[in-house]
Amino acid sequence: MICIIVIFCVTLQQNRSMMENPFYITGIIPEPYFCDREKETLWMVRTLDNKAHILLFSPRRMGKTQLIRHVFEHPAIKNSYYTFYTDIYPTTSLHELVMFLSKEIYSVLLSKGKAVIDKFLAGIHSLAGSFGYDPLTGFPTFDVKLGDIHTPELTLEEIFRYLEQADKPCIFAIDEFQQISQYPEKNVEATLRAFIQKMNNCLFIYAGSNRHILENMFNSATKPFYNSAEQLFLNSIPKNVYTSFAITQFISQGRKISPEAAIYAYDLFEGHTYYVHNLLHNAFAYLDPDKLIEEADINKTLDDMLEDKGRTFASVMNQLNYQQKETLIAIAKEKEASGVTSVAFVKKHALRSPSSVQYAISTLLDKQLLTYQDKGRTKIYSVSDRFFGMWICKTY
Ligand SMILES: Nc1ncnc2c1ncn2[C@@H]1O[C@H](COP(=O)(O)OP(=O)(O)OP(=O)(O)O)[C@@H](O)[C@H]1O
Numbered sequence: 001m002i003c004i005i006v007i008f009c010v011t012l013q014q015n016r017s018m019m020e021n022p023f024y025i026t027g028i029i030p031e032p033y034f035c036d037r038e039k040e041t042l043w044m045v046r047t048l049d050n051k052a053h054i055l056l057f058s059p060r061r062m063g064k065t066q067l068i069r070h071v072f073e074h075p076a077i078k079n080s081y082y083t084f085y086t087d088i089y090p091t092t093s094l095h096e097l098v099m100f101l102s103k104e105i106y107s108v109l110l111s112k113g114k115a116v117i118d119k120f121l122a123g124i125h126s127l128a129g130s131f132g133y134d135p136l137t138g139f140p141t142f143d144v145k146l147g148d149i150h151t152p153e154l155t156l157e158e159i160f161r162y163l164e165q166a167d168k169p170c171i172f173a174i175d176e177f178q179q180i181s182q183y184p185e186k187n188v189e190a191t192l193r194a195f196i197q198k199m200n201n202c203l204f205i206y207a208g209s210n211r212h213i214l215e216n217m218f219n220s221a222t223k224p225f226y227n228s229a230e231q232l233f234l235n236s237i238p239k240n241v242y243t244s245f246a247i248t249q250f251i252s253q254g255r256k257i258s259p260e261a262a263i264y265a266y267d268l269f270e271g272h273t274y275y276v277h278n279l280l281h282n283a284f285a286y287l288d289p290d291k292l293i294e295e296a297d298i299n300k301t302l303d304d305m306l307e308d309k310g311r312t313f314a315s316v317m318n319q320l321n322y323q324q325k326e327t328l329i330a331i332a333k334e335k336e337a338s339g340v341t342s343v344a345f346v347k348k349h350a351l352r353s354p355s356s357v358q359y360a361i362s363t364l365l366d367k368q369l370l371t372y373q374d375k376g377r378t379k380i381y382s383v384s385d386r387f388f389g390m391w392i393c394k395t396y
């Protein structure tokens, strides 16, 4: 009898540990775990079908990359196009852009067989030194290094020529596209735009989170990319849609969360996708599976998360000087801070002076610890990482 009970308990435990966490926080999200974005997906598929390029922008961590991946999995896209995706956030020059684009094409074509790869490599003469053949399999290899790219504009032309001649139409998503405006080479935007304008076989999705730079690139009449893409601003998923999704995900794994707790989790971050999703991921992972999750459990999960992250946050704080620290703390406490260089703001938070705040803010923006939105003529600042903002408020 005891033996049967032990086996039952062990099996129950195993089933519990085999439960899939439906709140994905890394990688590509499989269909049943992807939440909403139905209108946006449909709009993007239609826009691409109508042969228009897309500019997709949103605050950081709202879900741009996941949306692009989702659109690429849509049958109307998957069956008719070659799709490419590269995140150029780490790039700081045209050389690196060329490297990222060519590596992505090679990695996508890898699964399409030797003939397809051969055709690609045959078109990129300027990088011939980076090609080879695997001695065992005879498969073509491509190992481009930055130093191999001597004529980035020529390689770019060859890459685009290849895409133009591909046997299917192509869609190339370039994430964090605003990076190109920071490259030291002259006229990068004009060069890229000139190539893209001539293409009939390839559509582009330009994505990014720096609204200010992207709007400047696409909305000012003097800029090369002016008016060259249909624009989509991605907001948070509506509250009722996200919370019913969350409740259903818990139920589908034999678990329960109260509607109030789901709404509470959403409201803590105004529905900012990554943060709410991360919180529910942890609630699912660490709370007692037999318990109905309520608001207090969400608070407990959040406290644990902030404590876990505390060491990293503390070391970020340690790298700031006194003025930067006190400015960051003041903005975290306001949550959304405007008029930060006004005497009133300086007084309220006992800061040194408007000019010291201004100086600190510019460093904090460079370090990406702060972000801002333009509202009319005023800038509204907030801490970029919402968890960090919460941790600051609790700690200081
Ligand atoms: N539609 C969705 N369904 C479920 N989870 C989502 C969805 N969109 C985003 N997420 C969650 O938010 C996280 C961040 O999404 P994503 O990486 O797409 O944001 P992003 O806007 O590209 O961020 P960044 O600005 O940092 O590049 C995902 O890893 C996932 O946990």
Ligand SMILES: [Mg+2]
Pocket (backbone or CB within 6 Å): 064, 065, 066, 175
């Ligand atoms: Mg992204």
